[in-house]
Amino acid sequence: MLELILFYTFGTIAVVSAILVITRHNVVHSAAFLGATLFAVAGIFLTLQAEFLAGVQVIVYVGGILVLFVFVIMLIAVERSVHERQYNRQRTIALITSAILIVEIAYGLYRGRDSLILPSIVTPPAAAAAVGNSEQVGTALYTSYLLPFEIASILLLVAIVGAVVLAKKRTPAEE
């Protein structure tokens, strides 16, 4: 019962703030609501007994990505962007694309309808409680999912190298 209440509380906060992120005129207000959404998602992770994921969610998304967002926002003129038109009035295209998206999601839900019925009482696996969440995530990442994990790290490395190359000042000899 308590978990259900918590889930709906966090879920409501996440959805409402997410809507506010895209409807606010002021980008800094959007960023603040984005922070609220990310925190609410971390809360949902907590109700699922995934405290490691919740911690990582906050440190990576709020402490890292949101800070960088705000950092970039401060460098642009917010006053001007407030008065600019927020939507570019392309109703027809928007309607078509969102209709396609809705059909896709509905099809996905229909295909996976069997998994929507949850067992009445969700108990965390006994092993997770005994070993601890972080150990389990670590074991899963470095055994069953080693290859995807390494591919992700190479992808990030490529992104870092790319950013350095783009930001580097060129010496006269290179040009």
Next chain:
Amino acid sequence: MDFAIDYILIPFIKIFIVFNVVAGVVALLTLAERKVAAWIQVRLGPMRVGPYGILQPLADGLKLMLKEDIVPAGADKWIFTLAPVISLVPAFIVFAVIPFGPADGFTILGHKISYFITDLNIGVLYVLSISSVGIIGIILGGWASNSKYPLLGALRSAAQMVSYEVALGFSIIGVLILAGSLSLVKIVEAQKAAGFWYVFLQPVGFILFFACGIAETNRAPFDLPEAESELVAGFHTEYSGFRFSLYFLAEYASMIVVSCMAVTLFWGGWLRPFPSVHSVVLDFLDAIPLAPLFWFAAKVVVFIYAYLWFRWTWPRYRYDQLMKVGWQWLLPLAMANVIVTAVLVLLLKG
């Protein structure tokens, strides 16, 4: 009934005590800062309010409460109000996982009471992630003031935090490898089992952690976000009265957090010196009531003094020097420390 007492009443009382002790220590710290500054500069410091100036924090607090609360005309009112709170709350809720003493504390009326509010199995991660949120308050506050100096302070703050947080995280990993747990209580217990504090195994890790910790809390010599000699008062230039005091509280509370973390991770937490040596005198020390709290507090005070001492002895880094130190020295050194520790642990244990 027992459930209500164990899971609601006792934690509530503990939270109440911890909150008030931290707030009280912050008040004393403002006095300590001025006194230490005075001693280092061969002055007396505040002497007029109460004997030896001891009531100065009270007078300061009263003054801040009564001052006019100004919101600049061009400021973004919502964000301006919200920002100090975003800064303050994380600094205080981190104390929920700091272990001031062992789990088997003492018993009152049949209820076992431990020396901490809670023990999370992701303790270290919780502290890192929550304290990384406080910076958003600083950035938003600087932006919402709609004024040049706060904006510059906020920009510096963002760049500084992002650079030093990475090295801070890496500097802790050495300890995590040795202890094999993210829980702060288990880390101290591992130090007890090992027989010595981790600072002797991780001296590099400790120096990196404390240096990055000072940068994270915006204290000299890394206090570029406020840099009073160039930016007036940095991100909080436009703040006055109570709102300003919230920023002030947050800064001092995070100083205490970093000191507590340094003590817990590297200096044996609540353990007395020579935790594995048993002799009549040393065992007698353990028998004193509240001994763990005494050792913990004594160690924390040393680090807080170091904080004040650094502020009044070292000049501030220039902005490019700050970035250079962070990315070219602290981060590679922290990574090397992780690799060396991991290899040594594998060789010696396997």
